[in-house]
Amino acid sequence: AIIEAAQGVLTPQRLAGRRILITAGPTREAVDPVRFISNRSSGRMGFAIAAAAQRMGAQVTLVHGPCGIPPPRGVLPVAVESAEQMLAAVQVAWPQSDAAIMSAAVSDYRPLQVAPQKLKKEAQGGQQIQWSLTENPDILAYAGANKQPGQWLVGFAAETEKLLQHGTEKRRRKGCDLLVVNDVSRQDIGFDATHNEVMVLGPGEDAVESWARCRKDEIAQQLMERLAACMETA
Amino acid sequence: AIIEAAQGVLTPQRLAGRRILITAGPTREAVDPVRFISNRSSGRMGFAIAAAAQRMGAQVTLVHGPCGIPPPRGVLPVAVESAEQMLAAVQVAWPQSDAAIMSAAVSDYRPLQVAPQKLKKEAQGGQQIQWSLTENPDILAYAGANKQPGQWLVGFAAETEKLLQHGTEKRRRKGCDLLVVNDVSRQDIGFDATHNEVMVLGPGEDAVESWARCRKDEIAQQLMERLAACMETA
Numbered sequence A, B: 001a002i003i004e005a006a007q008g009v010l011t012p013q014r015l016a017g018r019r020i021l022i023t024a025g026p027t028r029e030a031v032d033p034v035r036f037i038s039n040r041s042s043g044r045m046g047f048a049i050a051a052a053a054q055r056m057g058a059q060v061t062l063v064h065g066p067c068g069i070p071p072p073r074g075v076l077p078v079a080v081e082s083a084e085q086m087l088a089a090v091q092v093a094w095p096q097s098d099a100a101i102m103s104a105a106v107s108d109y110r111p112l113q114v115a116p117q118k119l120k121k122e123a124q125g126g127q128q129i130q131w132s133l134t135e136n137p138d139i140l141a142y143a144g145a146n147k148q149p150g151q152w153l154v155g156f157a158a159e160t161e162k163l164l165q166h167g168t169e170k171r172r173r174k175g176c177d178l179l180v181v182n183d184v185s186r187q188d189i190g191f192d193a194t195h196n197e198v199m200v201l202g203p204g205e206d207a208v209e210s211w212a213r214c215r216k217d218e219i220a221q222q223l224m225e226r227l228a229a230c231m232e233t234a
Helices: A002-010 A044-055 A083-096 A139-145 A163-174 A216-233 B002-010 B044-055 B083-096 B139-145 B163-174 B216-233
Strands: A019-024 A035-039 A059-064 A076-079 A099-102 A109-111 A128-135 A152-159 A178-183 A198-201 A208-210 B019-024 B035-039 B059-064 B076-079 B099-102 B109-111 B128-135 B152-159 B178-183 B198-201 B208-210
Touching (some): A019 A044, A035 A109, A083 A099, A083 A139, A099 A139, A139 A152, A152 A163, A152 A216, A163 A198, A178 A216, A198 A216, B019 B044, B019 B083, B035 B109, B044 B059, B044 B099, B059 B083, B083 B099, B099 B139, B099 B216, B139 B163, B152 B163
Parallel strands (some): A019 A059, A019 A099, A059 A076, A099 A152, B019 B059, B019 B099, B152 B178
Antiparallel strands (some): A035 B035, A178 A198, A198 A208, B109 B128, B198 B208
């Protein structure tokens, strides 16, 4: 706590007065009261971003799925489970924010129906079964489509191949100013790792930066400095 | 650590020399490198059982899915992800064990095919999709079917309705000596909670005990005392 307080004092307050929305972690989509669909996001990258923004003086709202790690001090944590719950929280917070960093790994699909009781193996019907899934709301696209002048939107892309191509397409399609791309096929970085190695695309059409592999808190700090610089020039 | 050591000294070594296999936590069934199917098991009940058995002098092998909590000291932890990996570990450990307590919440089904690359939303084909799933191996039934004379098998049932009926059927079907039934529809006990309230069925055909709500470590201790008593009379 003393170290955190010292870091706060020593960090230039480049984001003082800025209201920043951050989404983090996975979502969980219930199949029944027991089973769910989810993904390997640990929430560490988003929590590190929230801590960095808070240290730089921002008022941070952190909307997060189930992560199992405590939210950083000094941020407003909003705990959700499903993509629909996350969207509802974002719909409240985004219009009041100067910037959003959407690092959550939102499940693309959820079960079409949620069983009210635990599905018995015997009742599911044999060796092979089918689950019907329906598309979840696209929270990043919602934020992009509802971006007001002066608001900054930062998206994340977790890719396993064709990183630059997929990232460039995603940045355009979702209406992000910046897009952070990471390679989740590598074991040493990304999901559930302490380190990351990312490409940052934008805000210009052809702007691409490759950042060297480093700790997630260092990436977070660099990213918030990058965002602060964008916001200062606007 | 001092308290743990003192508890070890103060706990009668009723399980001294016994080799006990414990399974705990959820399994994760990969859909692709990022997505998975899992369930709400926290592993807390199984980890508490492992700690209790170890305190009572047993040699404990703890086969566990992704839990996010550290295994208790003095046990042999075997970390797995999928049901197939858990079965492989159990097939090695069970023949060498005097008793097994199978508290893991094993996924009944896994995706029929695991995609080698992250499935792109666009490539999955629209608003509604189907996932084809195939039945997982039944680890508890494997242990029941391969039980040797003198081995004791304790199963768990997580139910949301008709607890006694479902539990009685499951105990018989899986070949368990004891079956611990808990009601996972209640928020205050079971999955991810610190407390639990269970029914214990067996070893006699009509034997049913209802245990009062208490902390998971107390349930674990009681259950290991119950098992030790069974093993002593055999």
